[in-house]
Amino acid sequence: KQEVTQIPAALSVPEGENLVLNCSFTDSAIYNLQWFRQDPGKGLTSLLLIQSSQREQTSGRLNASLDKSSGRSTLYIAASQPGDSATYLCAGYSNDYKLSFGAGTTVTVRA
Amino acid sequence: DGGITQSPKYLFRKEGQNVTLSCEQNLNHDAMYWYRQDPGQGLRLIYYSQIVNDFQKGDIAEGYSVSREKKESFPLTVTSAQKNPTAFYLCASSIALDSKETQYFGPGTRLLVL
Numbered sequence: 017k018q019e020v021t022q023i024p025a026a027l028s029v030p031e032g033e034n035l036v037l038n039c040s041f042t043d044s045a046i047y048n049l050q051w052f053r054q055d056p057g058k059g060l061t062s063l064l065l066i067q068s069s070q071r072e073q074t075s076g077r078l079n080a081s082l083d084k085s086s087g088r089s090t091l092y093i094a095a096s097q098p099g100d101s102a103t104y105l106c107a108g109y110s111n112d113y114k115l116s117f118g119a120g121t122t123v124t125v126r127a
Numbered sequence: 128d129g130g131i132t133q134s135p136k137y138l139f140r141k142e143g144q145n146v147t148l149s150c151e152q153n154l155n156h157d158a159m160y161w162y163r164q165d166p167g168q169g170l171r172l173i174y175y176s177q178i179v180n181d182f183q184k185g186d187i188a189e190g191y192s193v194s195r196e197k198k199e200s201f202p203l204t205v206t207s208a209q210k211n212p213t214a215f216y217l218c219a220s221s222i223a224l225d226s227k228e229t230q231y232f233g234p235g236t237r238l239l240v241l
Contacts, residue, residue: 020169025167047227048227048228050229050230052232057215057235057237058234058235059131059133059217059232059233059234059235060170060217060219060232061232062229062230062231065228065229105169105170107169107170109227113224113225113227114172114175114185115170115172115230116169117162117169117170117171118169119167119168119169120169
């Protein structure tokens, strides 16, 4: 069974600093790796989806990388803003077509 | 305006009561999912459905039941057998079960026990 871990559980940075969020997974046979954003009391919004054949995806200030051999994915958010404050979750698809989620990293960007 | 809707936003359950959470999507997706989210934990899969009139247990199906009579709808019933139902419940859908494409999530229902 795929196990997904996100460390740290919480992160606080001043505005303008670059954010680095880490995700590790146990099964290197992972298919796609997805990053989501969740605001308090809300549903999940997909940020980036990295296909198994890709090593990274970019969207605006966001960049996500995937290294299947080491079992790691990293989400970079450049020049953080207070509006980036949220919980970020990573999730991976395994052979059973199910998404396995990490517990998330809660980010606070201080103005 | 396509998307997933969940209702109600908050739901209160009394001891021994069954309650049903609604999930509707107009994205024409075949696959639908129910997840449970507890503080400090990742989302856990309760049930999923690949197509109308078909559904499968996820990792934590005990105390829950579902139906899939229409493509657009996938209601979740929390039965009295679920002893710890307080959680945030999220419904999701995707084009197909094996597409491994993005799952789209609803806004969630928070269930509280009186």
